[in-house]
Amino acid sequence: MTLTDNAQVIVDTAIASTAPHELEVGKYYAFTLPGGGLHKVDLTGPDHTGKLARKTGTTTVRDAESFLAYWTKHHDDNSEVYADNERLTVTAVLDANAADQPRFGSHRLHLALRETTAWKQWTKWSGELMRQEDFAEFLEDHLPELLEPSAADMLEIAQSFQAAQKVDFQSVSRLNSGQRQFQYVETVQSKAGQKGQLTVPETFVIGLVPFEGSEGYRLTARLRYRIGQDGLRLGFKLDRPDEIRSQAFADVVKAIGEQIDTAVMNGSPA
Structure with a gap:
């Protein structure tokens, strides 16, 4: 037996003769194994101490x-x-x-904070022009947000634009009341040449909740329009929506x- 073998026998005998003892909870241990290697025992975790880790x-x-x-x-x-x-x-x-x-x-x-669907839709279309039927549908879909004029009055305006699809809009005038009056001529064969008009408020007030769970705010929307070769285009422009959002x-x-x-x-x- 070599000197190295004798030394290992002594180490193994010493380890084998060591009396077992209880490890203390909350501490970390490392043991050298017979034949080499390291064995680690971690008793610091909540499973051993009964104490939960700090909140993270x-x-x-x-x-x-x-x-x-x-x-x-x-x-x-x-x-x-x-x-x-x-x-x-x-x-x-x-x-x-x-x-x-x-x-x-x-x-x-x-x-x-997360923006509401209504806020995103109104701000998305602010400053954009739509076909008159699309504008009418937009108003119908957003009647709950329309405050002044009332939702009922705005619904009537929307339905009037839907009914005036086969007309030729020729001019727009501003009334003393602040409304816009659209002059048109019927193009339907049975009514061709008949003239008519539609009156729309130049501004209307809407109520919007910018963020989920936040309060509601009043915004003014200003009517936008254009009469061109592709017919009447309508839209609105919100007054300072960024300021309302910041507020x-x-x-x-x-x-x-x-x-x-x-x-x-x-x-x-x-």
């Missing part, structure tokens, strides 16, 4: 009410809140650094700020 991750919500519900459950005195006016987001760092103690900053709450976000931030004891900072966390 980012929870995303879609309205101020959900933000406040999560905030109330998980924040502490050192949590921070940031509002980003450009991205239209509000982010809370729930485990932000304390004054005298660094923390991980990895448990976050993120409010990402809606500011109101969401204000609603959050009024319900928490932490200052809402303008910007975004590191």
Whole structure:
């Protein structure tokens, strides 16, 4: 037997003769195995200690009410809140650094507002011209958002445009009431040459909710039109929708700020 073999026998004998003892929960152990190799035992996890790991991750919500519900459950005195006016987001760092103690900053709450379908449709068509039948259908599909004139009056206008499909629009005049009057001549064979007119408000007021879960806002839409070789084209132009959108976000931030004891900072966390 060589000297090396004798040494290994001594090591193996020492390991075999070692009395077993209980390992302490919450610690990490490493053992050298007979014949070489390393065996690791990790007793630091929640399965052994009974203590859950620290809170991590980012929870995303879609309205101020959900933000406040999560905030109330998980924040502490050192949590921070940031509002980003450009991205239209509000982010809370729930485990932000304390004054005298660094923390991980990895448990976050993120409010990402989502535009409503109605808002997206109205802003999509703002400034665009449609065929008169498409314009009429758009009004019919959005009667709930029409405030002034009433939805019933706007429905009547939409139906009038749908009924006046086979006409030749020739001129437009502005009435003292602020309405636009469209003059046309019938082109249907049985009524060819008969003249008529349609009166449409130059402006109308709509009510829109910019973000899911936010308040509603009034916007003015101004009538747009063009008479060309392809007939009458109609549309609308919303007055300052970007300002309304920014105001809606500011109101969401204000609603959050009024319900928490932490200052809402303008910007975004590191």
